[in-house]
Amino acid sequence: xxxxVFSLGSLARNKDDKELLEGxxxxxxxxxxxxxxxxxxxxxxxxxxxxxxxxxxxxxxxxEDLDTFPPIAAFFTLALTATDYSGISxxxxxxxxxxxxxxxxxxxxxxxxxxQLARDDRYDSSFIDGETLLRxxxxxxxxxxxxxxxxxxxxxxxxxxxxxxxxxxxxxLSDEPTDEGYYKxxxxxxxxxx
Numbered sequence: 001x002x003x004x005v006f007s008l009g010s011l012a013r014n015k016d017d018k019e020l021l022e023g024x025x026x027x028x029x030x031x032x033x034x035x036x037x038x039x040x041x042x043x044x045x046x047x048x049x050x051x052x053x054x055x056x057x058x059x060x061x062x063x064e065d066l067d068t069f070p071p072i073a074a075f076f077t078l079a080l081t082a083t084d085y086s087g088i089s090x091x092x093x094x095x096x097x098x099x100x101x102x103x104x105x106x107x108x109x110x111x112x113x114x115x116q117l118a119r120d121d122r123y124d125s126s127f128i129d130g131e132t133l134l135r136x137x138x139x140x141x142x143x144x145x146x147x148x149x150x151x152x153x154x155x156x157x158x159x160x161x162x163x164x165x166x167x168x169x170x171x172x173l174s175d176e177p178t179d180e181g182y183y184k185x186x187x188x189x190x191x192x193x194x
Contacts, residue, residue, distance in 0.1 A: 002062040003073055003128060005136055008055040009048050011069070018045075024069045029121045033158070036118040040075055053079030053115050056140060058128065074119040074128055076137040078144070081113035083154055083184070088173065096152065096173070096186055111152035111186070112141050134168055141189075151189045156182035 012018040025044060030037040039047075044055045058074040085093055086107045097109060114137055119128060141153060154173075157165060162172065162183055170185040177183050 002060070003058050004061050005056050005058050005140075008044055008057060011057070012045070012048075020069055024072050028072050028075070028118075030118045031121055033118065036116055039077070039116050040072075040118070044075075044077070047077065047079075053077045053113075054140075055116070056137075058133070058136065060123070060127070071122075072120060073123045074133050075116065076114060076118075076133065076140075077116035078137070078140060079113045079115050080110065081154055082108040082110050083152075083173070083186075084108050092173070095171075096188060098188070109152065110150070111154050112144065112150050114141075114153060114155040117155070130164055131168060134165075145189070151191070153187045153189060155185050157185060158182060 008021075011021055022045070026041050028037060028040045030040075040055070047053050048055055055075055055077040057072050058076075059070040060073040061070050084107065085096075088096075093106070097106070117133060117137060119130070119133060138153075144150070153170075155165065155170065156178065158181065159177070162185070165185050168187075170187045173184040173186050
């Protein structure tokens, strides 16, 4: 297994690079979740250009010429978000927000969103498993925390993935799925000065 992680924005340096990269993005295949496939193929550049989030590509560099873009094995997108807490119990708010002053009156709270996280169907867990992909993602979250702070990470997932995220210290924010069928999860990161 040999891979490298690059931000989408850092790779689209000129028109030719952007066109080559768009070709690689169009090759990405994820039949388990067509929304993820649609995002990377059709929306990632738009989100990047508007500053809505940052997408990171994991390239398969095994035996590849690095002068061109190697195949994309996986990707993840990070963004800032505000999560609605109006329907969350006081007990759950306390668990998530801890001793944050004024937490009882918060209707929403800021955090870091793992907006997208996917592996191309042509790769299996022997190349990069879900937990390694999540750790790569969390490494970039930690880099961002050095500059911006923040201690809550949010993500939305489908029911079959809940246990995977729970093994990695994520908890359900609500037991009810969203209208789209996703479950909102969160992880409280450790205090930096503790």
